[in-house]
Structure formats: C-alpha cells, structure tokens
Amino acid sequence: MRFSLPRRLGAVVALASVALLAGVSSAGAAQAPSVNITAIEAKNGNLVGLISASGGADIDPALTVTVAGKDHPVDAITSGQGSPVTRTAVIVVDTSGSMGEPGMATVRTAVAAFLKSVPDDVRVGVVSFSGKAVTDLAPTADHGKVQSAVNALKSNGETALYDGVQLAVRTLGSKGERSILLLSDGGDTASKSTQAAATAALKSGGVRAEAVSFKSNEGNVAVLKGFASAGGGSVVSAANAGAVASAFTSAAQTLASQLTFSMPLPPGVTAVQNIKVSGKASGAKFATTALVDFGDGVPVSTPTSTAVSKVPITGPTEDVVKASGSGSKVLGLSPVVLLAVGAVFLALLIFGLALSSSSFKSGRQTRVENIDRYVAANAAPTKGKNRQRAVSENLVFFGDKVMEGRESTGKTMALIERADLPLRPGEWWVLRIVAVVVGVAVSMTLIRGGVVMTLVALLLGVVLGLIAPAFALRFLAKRRAKKFDHQLPDVLTLVASSLSTGFSLPQALDAVAKDAADPSAKEFSRALAETRIGADIADALERMADRMDSGNMRWTAMAIRIQREVGGNLAETMRTTAKTLREREELGRHVRALSAEGRLSAYILIGLPIGIFFYTMQTNRAYVELLWTRPLGLIMMAGGLVSLGIGVFWMRKVVDVKV
Structure with missing residues (x-):
C-alpha cells in the first residue's frame, strides 16, 4: 500500500512531535527534585521548620504553609550560615576488608570535601562498621575532630551494614534535623539485625539517608536504594575516588541549601495536625507534608465589650461597677489605693491621738511639768518650734502610755x-x-x-x-x-x-x-x-x-x-x-x-534559699508565683519554711559552744 508524499510528511511530523513532547516530559520528570520536611516543631510561640531538596536543588523562598486548612504565606531563609533548628549528621563508613587501603584513602578524601562544604552549625559524628558497628565519634561541631576520627579508621573484617545503620540512627538522637551519609558497597555478612529492621529504624526516626554506592554491583545498590527511599534521600553510584568526593560534596551542599521557615502559631490550633508546605524547587512545583504536635496551642483572643453606655447614670450602683469591667475592684478603686487610703487614715488617727494625749495626763504630771517649765524658762523659743516640740512630746507621751x-x-x-x-x-x-x-x-x-x-x-x-x-x-x-x-x-x-x-x-x-x-x-x-x-x-x-x-x-x-x-x-x-x-x-x-567553718556554713545555708527567692522574684516571677498560686506550691512553701526553721535551730545549737 502506497502513501502519498503529504501523508508521509504528516506522519513524520506527528512522530517527531510525540517524541519531542515525550522527551520534554521525561526531562522535566528527571529534573524535578524530591523535597521533604526534614524537621518541624512548635516552640516558643512559633512554628519552625526545615526543608531540603535532593541533590542540593534550589528552593524558592516563597513558601505556603497550610495549617488546619488555612494557607499562610511564609518567606524562608537559607540555612547555609546557621539554622534555629538543630542539625545533626552522622557519616556511616564501611570499614570491612573489602574496602582495602585504597578505599579508606578514598573515604578520607571524601570526608575532607564534605567537611569543607558543610555549614558550621551542623554537628557531625562518625559510625563505622566491619565485624560490628562502632560509634567512633559522637556528633560534634568541631569538624577537625571528625576528620581525625575518619583518618584513624582501618579496613578489616566482615560487614555489619544493617547494625551500622541502626547504630547511626540511635547516635543521632531524637531532636532537630537528622541525616546519615552512608558509604558502602551494599553487602552485609555479619549483622545481628535485618535489612527490614534497619529500614524501619530510618522511617520511625525520621532520619534522612544519603547513600554513596562504592564498588557495588546491581544487587547491592538495591539495598542502598531501600535505605534512601525510607529516609527520603538519594543514592549516588561512585566508581572512583573523584566520584565519591563529588557525592560527599553534593550531600554537604544539600545541607547548605536547606531553607528554614518560621511563622507564629495560628490561634486555636491544638493537638497533632498534618502540616503541608508547598512551593517551587528548580522551577517545579512541590508539596510535602508532616505531622506537628501543637499541644495546647495559642488561645483565640476574644474582644471584651462593656455595656457602660447602656446603663442609666443614676448613681454608683453595683451594675455600673460590674459593667465598667472592674470586678476585682471595690467601689471602682484598686486594692492598692484602698490600702493607701487606710494607711493615711491610720496615720491621721495616730497624729490626732498624739495631739490629744495631753488630756490623759494626771494632775501630778501636769504640776511637775509646770514647775519644770517655770524653773527652766530662759529664752522663749519661737512659736513654730513650740508647736513642733508639743507634737513630738505628745507623741512620745502617747508611746509611754502604750508601753506602760x-x-x-x-x-x-x-x-x-x-x-x-x-x-x-x-x-x-x-x-x-x-x-x-x-x-x-x-x-x-x-x-x-x-x-x-x-x-x-x-x-x-x-x-x-x-x-x-x-x-x-x-x-x-x-x-x-x-x-x-x-x-x-x-x-x-x-x-x-x-x-x-x-x-x-x-x-x-x-x-x-x-x-x-x-x-x-x-x-x-x-x-x-x-x-x-x-x-x-x-x-x-x-x-x-x-x-x-x-x-x-x-x-x-x-x-x-x-x-x-x-x-x-x-x-x-x-x-x-x-x-x-x-x-x-x-x-x-x-x-x-575552730567553729568558724561550721558557722559560715550555717549562714550560707540559711541565707541561700532566701536570697535565691528574692532574686528569682525579680528575674523569673512566674516561676516563683507557683508557690502561692497552687495548692501544692503552698504545701511546699510551708514545708520549706518549717524545714528552714528547724535547720536554723539545729545549726545554731551545733555551732554554739559554751566555754
């Protein structure tokens, strides 16, 4: 069957168009990076999170965080120079006999490239595995110690890959952004656990896994891909030292390209919520989710309204006082003002009693004072001084009556x-x-x-x-x-x-x-x-x-x-x-x-709780207020005062030596 030339040209163009579209689609799919939320938590009234893209892809800082069905635009910042989220990475190195000395030299070079590119705030640890898994260095911000620990590794024995992965997850802890950088040929000959247990540890711990397949065959790569898939990471095959160093540098750049976002906690959101973060990475849209525990959350503020204007002004009635929103006041006055008024009234009462105290004098005292004034009358003082002297003498006389x-x-x-x-x-x-x-x-x-x-x-x-x-x-x-x-x-x-x-x-x-x-x-x-x-x-x-x-x-x-x-x-x-x-x-x-040390100890032990109480009153008042705002606090304060009194009496008797 023959086709005419126009039909042939149309078929060729159609096939070319399909091939072009398929190529573009496949290229776009290959370039679309994997973006994950590597750490997120609610603390100090803010929702703080950390996101990263595979291969160190660029993430657009303009993000949208969806909480309880409501979108919140957020501008993220790069974490290359530090992040409010704690970041920890553990380098997991295969030190089995199959690595050999050339393989260990490759590891040292690759780790040096990794440490050169990793941000300074990232704490790095080292775990090695041969016949058994060992933590060679706990995570530390001193990257020089990391290089020294890797330089001391030796190749020998069997391979306990699965035990090494599980030990690395435990070494990372449970807080912040955590990742492992695994260098292995993918084989395992000595682990006590299984591949499934290691994969489950990565998933349950929320640990991101970046794997470098070195000297591996296809079967070994499948094991590493399972780890990377469980930890939201990637696998890079490296056949030589240069490729391994490049893979380690790429892993460091992934940490450097991470973005940190922070936003105030939405009011009224409590308990565990599924949070979605969406945006663009390398021009492609992405959306990733994570669970966050908001606890009690931030209460919703409700505006208070008063009805003072609706109440007829007929006098200071109880309704007016309540409508003014001063339920804790008495007659519209605060307790401090009432106490001040009471103090002034007491002072005036004492002053009046002092002025009238001369009426309480007996006839004998009056006659004696008249004789004293007659005998000792020299230069007459001024009128103002007489009044001041009369007030002070009357006040002292009133005190004499009280003390008598x-x-x-x-x-x-x-x-x-x-x-x-x-x-x-x-x-x-x-x-x-x-x-x-x-x-x-x-x-x-x-x-x-x-x-x-x-x-x-x-x-x-x-x-x-x-x-x-x-x-x-x-x-x-x-x-x-x-x-x-x-x-x-x-x-x-x-x-x-x-x-x-x-x-x-x-x-x-x-x-x-x-x-x-x-x-x-x-x-x-x-x-x-x-x-x-x-x-x-x-x-x-x-x-x-x-x-x-x-x-x-x-x-x-x-x-x-x-x-x-x-x-x-x-x-x-x-x-x-x-x-x-x-x-x-x-x-x-x-x-x-000889008893000076005991007396000094007694003074310190007595004065220390009192001094700390008054210091904390000025620095962290809310912490101390629990002592008198909670029943348990009142019991503790009463017990503390009784114990302090017993201690004062006891130490005084111990250091008081009669001679």
Whole structure:
C-alpha cells in the first residue's frame, strides 16, 4: 500500500512531535527534585521548620504553609550560615576488608570535601562498621575532630551494614534535623539485625539517608536504594575516588541549601495536625507534608465589650461597677489605693491621738511639768518650734502610755541601757511605728502584683518593721556587752596596779573612770556615782554586772565582796581574776576559730534559699508565683519554711559552744 508524499510528511511530523513532547516530559520528570520536611516543631510561640531538596536543588523562598486548612504565606531563609533548628549528621563508613587501603584513602578524601562544604552549625559524628558497628565519634561541631576520627579508621573484617545503620540512627538522637551519609558497597555478612529492621529504624526516626554506592554491583545498590527511599534521600553510584568526593560534596551542599521557615502559631490550633508546605524547587512545583504536635496551642483572643453606655447614670450602683469591667475592684478603686487610703487614715488617727494625749495626763504630771517649765524658762523659743516640740512630746507621751505596764517594757529598757541608747519607752515605741511604715513602703515597692501579692507585701512589711528594730537593739546591746567583757581584764589589771600603789578601791575605780576606754569608763563612772550617794560599792558593781549582763563582772563583784568580808590582798585577787578572765577569753577565741567553718556554713545555708527567692522574684516571677498560686506550691512553701526553721535551730545549737 502506497502513501502519498503529504501523508508521509504528516506522519513524520506527528512522530517527531510525540517524541519531542515525550522527551520534554521525561526531562522535566528527571529534573524535578524530591523535597521533604526534614524537621518541624512548635516552640516558643512559633512554628519552625526545615526543608531540603535532593541533590542540593534550589528552593524558592516563597513558601505556603497550610495549617488546619488555612494557607499562610511564609518567606524562608537559607540555612547555609546557621539554622534555629538543630542539625545533626552522622557519616556511616564501611570499614570491612573489602574496602582495602585504597578505599579508606578514598573515604578520607571524601570526608575532607564534605567537611569543607558543610555549614558550621551542623554537628557531625562518625559510625563505622566491619565485624560490628562502632560509634567512633559522637556528633560534634568541631569538624577537625571528625576528620581525625575518619583518618584513624582501618579496613578489616566482615560487614555489619544493617547494625551500622541502626547504630547511626540511635547516635543521632531524637531532636532537630537528622541525616546519615552512608558509604558502602551494599553487602552485609555479619549483622545481628535485618535489612527490614534497619529500614524501619530510618522511617520511625525520621532520619534522612544519603547513600554513596562504592564498588557495588546491581544487587547491592538495591539495598542502598531501600535505605534512601525510607529516609527520603538519594543514592549516588561512585566508581572512583573523584566520584565519591563529588557525592560527599553534593550531600554537604544539600545541607547548605536547606531553607528554614518560621511563622507564629495560628490561634486555636491544638493537638497533632498534618502540616503541608508547598512551593517551587528548580522551577517545579512541590508539596510535602508532616505531622506537628501543637499541644495546647495559642488561645483565640476574644474582644471584651462593656455595656457602660447602656446603663442609666443614676448613681454608683453595683451594675455600673460590674459593667465598667472592674470586678476585682471595690467601689471602682484598686486594692492598692484602698490600702493607701487606710494607711493615711491610720496615720491621721495616730497624729490626732498624739495631739490629744495631753488630756490623759494626771494632775501630778501636769504640776511637775509646770514647775519644770517655770524653773527652766530662759529664752522663749519661737512659736513654730513650740508647736513642733508639743507634737513630738505628745507623741512620745502617747508611746509611754502604750508601753506602760507591759511585761516586755522592762526587758526592752534593759537592752536600751546596755546599748547606751538615749531613748525613753515612748521614743522606742515611735521608732518601731516608723520602722513599720518604712517596712511596708519598701516591701510594697519590691513586691508588686495583684491583691494577694499586695496583702503579702503588707504583711511582710509589718513583720519586718516589728522585727528589725528589736534585732538591731539586741545586736547593739550584745556588741557593747562583748566590748565591755573584752576590756574587763585590762580594767582589773589597772585596779590592781592602783591598789598596789596605795590607792583605795574607790580611788582605783575613779582612775578606771578617767583612763579606761568606753564602755568601761562610762559604766564604772556610773557605779562610782552610785557609791557617792550612799550605795555600797559591791552592790553598785553587781548592778553594773546585771546592767551589762556580764558573768565576768559578777565574778569580780563577788570576789570584791568576799575580800571585804574576810580580808586579804585585794590587789592580788584582782590580778588573779584578770589572769583567769584572759585565759577564759583565749579559750573562747580558740573555740570560735575552730567553729568558724561550721558557722559560715550555717549562714550560707540559711541565707541561700532566701536570697535565691528574692532574686528569682525579680528575674523569673512566674516561676516563683507557683508557690502561692497552687495548692501544692503552698504545701511546699510551708514545708520549706518549717524545714528552714528547724535547720536554723539545729545549726545554731551545733555551732554554739559554751566555754
């Protein structure tokens, strides 16, 4: 059957067109890269992901992320100079006897090319397998150590390929973008596991596998292709050292060409969602998916509306207060304002009581004050000073009335005398009131928050205001008493010297009052003044011992009383007493030095939790607030305070050594 020339030309053109279209289609299919999401997670309020294309293909940064059926345009950035997603790669090297020394030299050259091109933030590890799989180097950012580990590999023994792949998956961990670069001939002769187990490890771990088939036949390549397919990677056949180095460099470029995208978490999306990322790679469209656990997600913000304008303004009714959106306020005022108003009212009340306190004076006190003003009336002060003096005197008098008749007043005045502070009971009361006001002001400045925190700050300020003056008074009294005891041996030596030269005891005490340092000079001067108005000298010294709470002075007064009753050499008695006191003080200092480490440990252990609490209050307040916003936190705080109190008592007893 013959065809005409036009028909023949038409058939040729048709066949050529079909062949051209088929070639273009096949070429396009060959050039379309495989794009995968290699890491994605929801953290810190953002959805962060990492995508990569096989062969290091270029990915268009303009991506579309589909979450819960809604598209979100995202501009990705290259990860070549670092990525917020942790990236880890493990080089898996076949070191069986079939590799030989030439094969190991090829591995060293290929790894050097890989490390030269891989981004600096990628942590690289080394796993080798021959008769068994071994982790030669855990993943590290020090790429020099990686090259050294590979250079130390030797070729020997059987091949445990499947065990090597599984060990590499375990070495990679479970976070971030993970990949293995496998160099093998594809054979396995010594693995305890199977090819299916190794493939399943790659799939379940989400590990990308890039394989380089070296000195392999067709059957071996099929095994490596199975690994690459399970890990979303590719297989490159390399028959010589140059091809292997090129394959390793291509794997490094795949890491360098990865893109990182980040977007805020969509509100209302929770639990596990299937996320789709679509875009273009090397001009071809792609779409890849991955599962992401959003947890509780970001709550959907709902605008609040008020109905204040709809309520008729007939007065400050409860409806108006509720409509204004201030349910936590009382009468439209915040708790802080109410506390401030209460503090002002309290201050005015105290001030009014102070001004009217003169009406509480008895007739006797009024007559005595009138006589004092008549006798001591010299130059009349100014009117303003009179008013200021009247206010302060009335306030102090009110404090005297408050302190009068209390059991603690006697102990407080004894401490004030021991500390040598010129304070009356009323003045001490006023000082404590001022301390409470200052404590409340400081605590409310440092501790800020809602109603609960304001009440806590108020309570803490009151406690500090009440405790701090008492603590300071005891500290000052104890310090002055210790100084008196420290001076007493020298004072007794001075008394003994004066008695040896022929002075009487009162004259010797007068020498102490004139020549000794404070507080000894002041206390002995007071005792001497008591003897001049008729008191017994031994009784005056015993009162001084009680006033200074000094056991050493009590022994001294007892020695003087006994010597006066039975007779003897008082100067020698004073010298013996002084020597005994010096030896006792020396022993006490020695014991204090030996217990210094224990006391320092006690101070640190007591102050450390308190200091950390206040520091964390300023740096991470939300973390500390769990202690009083949760029932378990309240229980823990109560238990901690009780344990701290027991520890303070216990350590104080341990380090307190009596001499």
